[in-house]
Amino acid sequence: MKKGKAATGALTLLLTASSVLGCSSNNNEGTPTATGSAPVASESAPAESTAGNANQKVVKFSYLRPTWGPATYAKGGAYEKELFKQANVEIDVQIIPVIDFDAKINTILAGGDLPDVLWANGPLMERDRNLQEQGAFLPINEYLDKYPAVKEAVPDGIWEQLKAKDGNNYFIPNLIYPITPAPIMYRQDWFEKLGIAEPKTVDELVAALKVIKNSDPDGNGKNDTVPLTAGYEWSFKDLATAWGVSFNGWTPDPKDANRIIPSIANEKNIDFYYWLQSLYKEGLLDPEFKLNKEPNFAENKFNAGMAAVIATPWVSYIEKVTKLQKLDPNAKVGIMSPLAGPDGTPGGTRSVFPVDRGFYISAKTKDPDGIFRYLNWTLTEGSDFRRYGVEGKTYNVVDGKKVVIPNEQRETDYKGEQIEPLHFLDPIEEKLDWDSLQLDYEGAGIGDKFAYVKGKFAEYAKIDYPDWRDYTVASPADAELGARLWNDYLQPVIDSAIINKSSNKQQWLDALKKWSDAGGQKIIDEVNQLQTNKSKPDYVN
Amino acid sequence: MIHLSARVHKTKEWKLRDSKKKLSTRIWEARFIYLLIVPTILYFFIFAYLPFVGLQIAFKDFQIFKGMWESPWVGWKNFEDVFQSAKLPQVTINTITISLYRLLFGFPVPILFALLLNEVRVLWFKRTIQTVTYFPHFLSWVVFSGIVFNLLGPLGIINLLLKNLGFEPINFLTMPEYFRSILVVTGIIKEFGWGAIIYLAALSGLDPQQYEAAKIDGAGKLRQIWHVTLPGIRPMIVLMLVLSLGGILDAGFDQVFMMYNGAVMGVGDIIDTYVYRLGLMEAQYEMATVFGLLKGIIGFTLIVSANAIIRRMGEKSLW
Numbered sequence: 001m002k003k004g005k006a007a008t009g010a011l012t013l014l015l016t017a018s019s020v021l022g023c024s025s026n027n028n029e030g031t032p033t034a035t036g037s038a039p040v041a042s043e044s045a046p047a048e049s050t051a052g053n054a055n056q057k058v059v060k061f062s063y064l065r066p067t068w069g070p071a072t073y074a075k076g077g078a079y080e081k082e083l084f085k086q087a088n089v090e091i092d093v094q095i096i097p098v099i100d101f102d103a104k105i106n107t108i109l110a111g112g113d114l115p116d117v118l119w120a121n122g123p124l125m126e127r128d129r130n131l132q133e134q135g136a137f138l139p140i141n142e143y144l145d146k147y148p149a150v151k152e153a154v155p156d157g158i159w160e161q162l163k164a165k166d167g168n169n170y171f172i173p174n175l176i177y178p179i180t181p182a183p184i185m186y187r188q189d190w191f192e193k194l195g196i197a198e199p200k201t202v203d204e205l206v207a208a209l210k211v212i213k214n215s216d217p218d219g220n221g222k223n224d225t226v227p228l229t230a231g232y233e234w235s236f237k238d239l240a241t242a243w244g245v246s247f248n249g250w251t252p253d254p255k256d257a258n259r260i261i262p263s264i265a266n267e268k269n270i271d272f273y274y275w276l277q278s279l280y281k282e283g284l285l286d287p288e289f290k291l292n293k294e295p296n297f298a299e300n301k302f303n304a305g306m307a308a309v310i311a312t313p314w315v316s317y318i319e320k321v322t323k324l325q326k327l328d329p330n331a332k333v334g335i336m337s338p339l340a341g342p343d344g345t346p347g348g349t350r351s352v353f354p355v356d357r358g359f360y361i362s363a364k365t366k367d368p369d370g371i372f373r374y375l376n377w378t379l380t381e382g383s384d385f386r387r388y389g390v391e392g393k394t395y396n397v398v399d400g401k402k403v404v405i406p407n408e409q410r411e412t413d414y415k416g417e418q419i420e421p422l423h424f425l426d427p428i429e430e431k432l433d434w435d436s437l438q439l440d441y442e443g444a445g446i447g448d449k450f451a452y453v454k455g456k457f458a459e460y461a462k463i464d465y466p467d468w469r470d471y472t473v474a475s476p477a478d479a480e481l482g483a484r485l486w487n488d489y490l491q492p493v494i495d496s497a498i499i500n501k502s503s504n505k506q507q508w509l510d511a512l513k514k515w516s517d518a519g520g521q522k523i524i525d526e527v528n529q530l531q532t533n534k535s536k537p538d539y540v541n
Numbered sequence: 542m543i544h545l546s547a548r549v550h551k552t553k554e555w556k557l558r559d560s561k562k563k564l565s566t567r568i569w570e571a572r573f574i575y576l577l578i579v580p581t582i583l584y585f586f587i588f589a590y591l592p593f594v595g596l597q598i599a600f601k602d603f604q605i606f607k608g609m610w611e612s613p614w615v616g617w618k619n620f621e622d623v624f625q626s627a628k629l630p631q632v633t634i635n636t637i638t639i640s641l642y643r644l645l646f647g648f649p650v651p652i653l654f655a656l657l658l659n660e661v662r663v664l665w666f667k668r669t670i671q672t673v674t675y676f677p678h679f680l681s682w683v684v685f686s687g688i689v690f691n692l693l694g695p696l697g698i699i700n701l702l703l704k705n706l707g708f709e710p711i712n713f714l715t716m717p718e719y720f721r722s723i724l725v726v727t728g729i730i731k732e733f734g735w736g737a738i739i740y741l742a743a744l745s746g747l748d749p750q751q752y753e754a755a756k757i758d759g760a761g762k763l764r765q766i767w768h769v770t771l772p773g774i775r776p777m778i779v780l781m782l783v784l785s786l787g788g789i790l791d792a793g794f795d796q797v798f799m800m801y802n803g804a805v806m807g808v809g810d811i812i813d814t815y816v817y818r819l820g821l822m823e824a825q826y827e828m829a830t831v832f833g834l835l836k837g838i839i840g841f842t843l844i845v846s847a848n849a850i851i852r853r854m855g856e857k858s859l860w
Contacts, residue, residue: 103821109605110826127605127824136606287695291714291802293686483823487815488627495803499715503804518627 059370060090061116064108065359066098069417078413082390083422087382089374093421099295116365122171122358123162124471126479132170137360138368139168146369147376153427158355161472172375173358177431178351178539181460182238185302185320186309188334190217190225201340202242202275205309209284212308226307228279229286231298233498235311236276237350241465242341243272247350249467250527252534259528260468264490265516270508273497275342280498290499305331314460317453318444322406335456338463348463353471354431354539359424375424386423387430390414395443403443466537469527477526481519489515599830619827623835628815636811639721639792644785647729651736652778656766658737659744671741674734682731686799689727690714715804724809728796743777744770776857783851783859787844790836812836 067073073095084090094115096104105120106127114136123129131137144151144159151159154173162171184205191198191208194215199205209227216223230236237247245251245268253259254267263269279285286307288297302310303323312320317333324331338347361368378386388395388402393414395402407416430436434454441450475482493511497503512520528534568575594609599619601612623629654674661667677685691697693713700710713719751769760768794813801809812832820829844859852858 103817106821106824106826109824112605112608130604131606134604134606287710287712290804291694291712292690293799483819483825484622484626484828487819487823491818492628492803492806492810495806497803499802500717500804501715514627 058088058090059367059374060092061365061367061371062092062094064094064096064105064115064118065421065423066101066119066357067095067417067420068098069420071095071097072417073421074418077418078411079390079393079418080422083385086385087374087377089370091422095421097295114362114364116362117359117371118362119174119357119359120171122173122355123164124353124355126474128171128360129164129474131360132164133166135363137170138363138365139170140172140361140372141169143368143372144169147372149376149379150372150425153379153425155428162355171358171360172425173355175426175428175431176352176354176356178354179349179432179457179461179464180352181314181349181457182235182311183314183456183460184239184309184311184336184339185317186334186336187217187305187324188332189328189330190308191334192332193217198334198336199339200337202239202342205336205339206279206284209279209309210282213283217308218305224306226286226301227284228309228311229298229301229307230289230311231296233276233290235298235313236272238347238460239311239339240269240272241350241463242339242345242347243268243275244341244345244465245269245272245350246465246467249350249465250469251465252468258534259524260531260534261524262469264494265512265524270505273494273508274505276498277501277503281501285498290495314453314457317449318406318440318446321446321449322408322444335453337456337459346463347460348465349460351464351466351537351539353467354428378424379427386426389419394419398442401439403439406444461540464538464540466539468534468537470531470533470537473527473531475523475527475530477519478523482523485515485519485523489518489520596830596834598827599834601827603826603830605824605826619831623828623831628810631807632810632812632815635808636790636792636813639724639797639809639811640789642721642725643728643792644789646725647733648782648785650729650733652740652774654733655737655740655744655774656770658741659770660762671734671737675738676734677731678735680731682795682799685727685731686796689723689800693723714800714802717805717808720801720805720809724793724796724800727800728793739781740774740777743774747773779851779856780859783844783847786847787840789843790839 073093075093092115101119105118108114108118109127109131120128120131123132150172154175158173158175159169162173163169186198188198190212194211194217196208196211197204199208212225212227214223215225217225234247240247245263245266247269248263250260250262251266253261276285280287280289286298286301294300298307298310299312299316299319301307302312303320305324305327314335317335321331321333324333338349340346361371365371384402388404391397391402393405394410395404397403412418437454438447438450441447441453489511493503493508497508516524562570598609598612600614600616601609602615602618603609604612658667658670661670680688693699695710695712695714699713704710713723747770751773752765755765755769790812792811792813794811794817797809797811798814798817801814816829816832819825820832848859
C-alpha cells in the first residue's frame with residue numbers, strides 16, 4: 001500500500017500506542033540504586049564520576065529524540081544531574097514533540113549535521129534504509145557482542161528482522177508490546193444513572209450514544225455531553241476489528257486467499273469509515289474529531305467530564321480514573337469488552353509490530369564505545385535508576401516493593417516530562433510486566449481495579465487482527481510511488497471520509513480505482529510477489 | 542553675495558575634480574558610507590543568493606547522507622514527476638484562487654483603513670486604534686488559528702450563540718463552501734492594521750498646501766480624498782500591488798496549514814501544504830525543491846511583467 005498511508009498509519013498508531021507506553025514508562029523511570037537514602041541533587045556538573053566508573057572519563061554525546069509527553073523538558077534539572085552523576089555521562093538532549101517528528105527529523109537529516117544518537121523510524125522505512133546503506137550510521141554488531149545486556153534487551157528475532165542487507169545491524173529498536181488494546185472506555189456512573197447496560201455490540205453502542213446525546217448525564221442543565229470522542233482514527237483500531245478489519249494494515253484478499261491487500265482496498269474498512277461518518281453526522285462522534293489540532297483534546301475532554309465514551313489506549317486507565325475522581329469522587333470508568341460487529345464478527349485487538357521507532361548512532365560519533373557503555377549501564381547497574389528513578393522523588397518503597405509516585409504528585413524536576421527525554425532502551429521483559437503495573441495501580445490508589453483491567457486486556461488479546469504485511473520485505477515500487485500516489489489520490493478522500501458529510505463510499509471506490517491505475521496495483525502486486533510468506537503474523541510468541 | 546557665488550563656484554570645482562578620480566579612490570573616500578551597506582549586502586548574499594546552490598537538488602536524486610554535491614544528476618526526471626502529479630492542477634488552482642481573493646478583498650482594506658485613520662483628529666484615539674489593529678500581526682498563526690477555532694469551531698462561540706438562539710449549530714470549519722472565505726477574512730483581520738502602516742507613512746508625506754488649495758477650490762472631504770490623498774499615495778499603492786503580484790503563488794502556508802482539515806482539503810490544499818506533506822513529511826526533497834524553483838520563476842516573471850506594465854502606464858515603477 002502506499003507507503004505514506006501505511007507508514008503514517010503505523011506511526012500514528014505507534015504514536016498513540018507509545019504515548020500510552022511512553023506515559024507508563026515515564027512512571028517507571030528513574031532512580032538511584034547505590035544509596036538507599038534519597039539522593040540529594042548535586043549542584044555541580046557531573047564531572048566527577050562515582051566509584052563504579054572512577055577510571056573512565058565522562059561520556060559525552062548529543063541525543064535527539066521524540067517526546068510523547070508535554071514538551072517542557074529543561075536542561076539541568078535535578079533528575080538529570082543525578083543521572084549524569086551516577087552514570088558518568090553528559091548527554092546533550094534535544095527533543096521533538098512526537099507530532100512534529102517526521103517533518104523535523106527529515107529537516108535535520110537533510111541538514112547533514114547528525115547528533116551522535118538520534119531517533120528515527122528504522123530500516124523498515126525506505127528513508128532510513130537508504131541512510132544505512134549510504135553509511136550514515138554506525139554498524140553496532142561488535143558493540144552488541146561486547147555489551148550483552150544491550151543485545152539481550154531485544155529478542156533475537158527482532159535483531160534478525162532489523163538486519164541490513166550487508167548483514168550488519170545499525171538500528172536499536174524501541175520495543176513495544178505487540179498487544180496494546182485501544183478499548184472503548186466509558187463513564188460507568190453515567191451509564192448506570194441513565195439506565196444503559198454496557199454495550200456488547202456496535203449497534204448497542206450506537207443506541208447508548210443516542211441516549212447520551214439526548215440527556216444530561218453531568219447534570220449541568222444542558223444536553224451538551226459529547227457522546228463519543230477519540231483523538232485520532234487510530235484510536236478506533238480495535239473497534240474496527242468488529243468489521244474484521246486490520247486498521248491501516250494488510251489482510252488476505254477475500255477473493256484470493258493467496259494475496260494480501262491493503263486496508264484502503266478492503267471494502268469492510270471502507271464500510272467502517274462510513275459507519276464512523278454516520279456517527280459524526282448524527283452528532284454522536286465528537287464534532288471536533290479531526291478538527292481540533294491539540295493532540296490531547298479527546299483525552300482532556302473525557303478527563304474533564306465533558307465526554308461520556310472514548311476510544312483510547314488501555315494504559316490510560318489510571319490517568320482517567322484519578323483525574324475524573326478529583327472532579328467527581330463518584331466517577332467510575334468502565335471498559336467495554338470487544339464489541340461484536342454489525343454482522344456478528346467478534347471484536348479483538350489489532351496487534352502491532354513490536355518496534356515503535358528506535359535510534360541510530362551516527363557514523364561520525366567520537367565515542368561509540370562510551371555510548372554503549374552507558375546503554376549497558378542503564379540495563380545493568382543503572383537498571384533500577386532507569387526504571388524507577390529516585391527514591392522519595394519518583395518512587396517509594398512500600399513493603400519492600402518500589403511503588404511509583406503518580407506524576408501529578410511529583411516535584412517538577414522529577415515529572416515524567418523531565419525524565420522521558422533522557423530515556424533510551426527498555427528490555428522486552430519490562431514491556432508488559434503485570435507485577436509492576438499492579439504496583440502502578442496501587443500507587444495511584446486504585447489497586448482494586450487492577451484485576452478488572454487485566455481481565456479486559458485478556459479479552460481483547462484473545463482475537464488478533466494483525467497487519468499481514470511483512471515490512472522487512474521492501475517494495476521498491478512502494479518506496480518510489482507510494483507517498484505521491486497516496487497524497488494525490490487517496491489521502492483527500494480518506495481524510496475527509498468521516499468529517500465531510502457529503503463524502504460517500506462511491507467516491508472512495510473511484511479514488512481507489514484511480515490510485516490503482518496510477519501505480520497502486522503495481523505496489524500491491526509487487527508486495528504480493530516479494531513477500532512469499534503470507535501466513536498470519538504472530539508477534540506475541 | 543560674493544560669498545555665496547564663491548561657494549557655488551567651489552562646489553562645482555569640487556564635483557568636477559571628483560568625477561576625474563578613479564573609482565577605487567572614490568570608494569575609498571566614501572568608505573564609511575559603503576561600510577554601512579555591507580551588512581545588507583552580506584545578508585542578501587548569505588540568505589538569498591547562497592542558497593541558490595541548493596536548487597541543484599531539483600535535478601538530482603538527492604541522497605541525504607551523501608549530500609547534494611555527491612548525489613547523482615537525473616536531468617528533468619523530478620520535473621516530470623511533478624507534472625505527472627494528479628494533485629498539481631488542484632493545488633495550483635486553489636493557490637491562485639485564494640491569492641486572488643486575498644488581493645481582491647484584502648488589498649484595498651489597509652488603504653481604506655489608512656484613509657479613515659488619517660481623518661481622525663483625536664490623537665490618542667488614532668494611536669490606540671492603530672496599536673490595537675496591528676497587534677494581531679505579531680501573533681503567529683498557531684495562536685491566531687486557535688482563536689479562530691474557538692470562535693468558529695463546532696463548540697465555538699458563534700455556535701454557542703446559534704444554539705442558544707435556537708438554530709442548528711454549523712460546523713463552519715468542515716464546510717468547503719466557507720473555507721476560502723474564512724481564510725481570506727481571518728487573514729485580513731490579522732494583517733490589515735500592519736498593512737496600513739506603510740500607507741499612513743505615505744499619507745504623512747503629503748503636502749498640506751495641496752489640501753488648502755483644494756479647500757479654497759471648494760472641495761469637501763471626499764473630494765479632497767479623491768483628488769489629493771489618493772493621487773498622493775498612488776505610487777505606494779502601485780508598488781505594493783506589484784509586490785503582492787510576485788507573491789501570488791504564496792497563499793499563506795502557516796494559515797492554511799493550521800486551519801485546514803480533511804473535509805476542506807479539496808478547496809484549501811495549496812502548493813505549499815502539498816509540498817510540506819510530500820517534501821518534508823515523506824522526505825521527497827527533490828519534489829519540494831522543484832516546486833520551490835518553479836514558484837520562484839513564476840513569481841519573478843510576474844513581478845517583472847507587472848513592473849513593465851506599470852512603467853508603460855507612466856507610473857513610478859520598482860526599477
